[in-house]
Amino acid sequence: MPPDQPESSRGRKRVRNPVEWKKNLAKRRRNMGEAYVSRSTGRQVQARVMRPPCADGCYDKIALPIVTVLHREFWAIGNFALQNAYIQKQVCKKPVKRHRPVQEPNEARLRSCTLEYTLAYADQTYTICKKGFLAILAVSETRVRTALKAITTTGSPREDKRGKLIPVNIISDAQLERAMQHIHKCN
Structure with missing residues (x-):
């Protein structure tokens, strides 16, 4: 190789950033309802x-300033499991009040329960429709x-088990230390 040309560089293995907060930044922003860049696609979310109000007038029933506070406070929770617990508390399953006669006797009934959507603010509970609940x-x-x-x-929320399993191919700290000692001893 001529002396004036620089040596061709080989590619380097990518090193993971050890800073934990950078690794989960997109996840935290998604849980907070903020804009973020998707880690899988790289797109801006x-x-x-x-969303726009429903036709039933749920925004008028509650009042727009309270609606914005409810929206902001829900996303300020910032934890997926706690947000699910909030949803579970606000949505109540009730038995169907009236069953209409079924045409075919062997045909199964469509619904066994009705969902009642409520939102609470300052010791007052507002019953709203499903579209209004999802929009708010x-x-x-x-x-x-x-x-x-x-x-x-029993009515208690079940723990979300995603991402909590220990990988089978993980290297323990003791094995890693032995490998590092072996490398240093050979050099």
């Missing part, structure tokens, strides 16, 4: 905003459904 909290119907599925038979 917009912040959570309240800016959550999807799936989020509410999965939060309600996580309630145990």
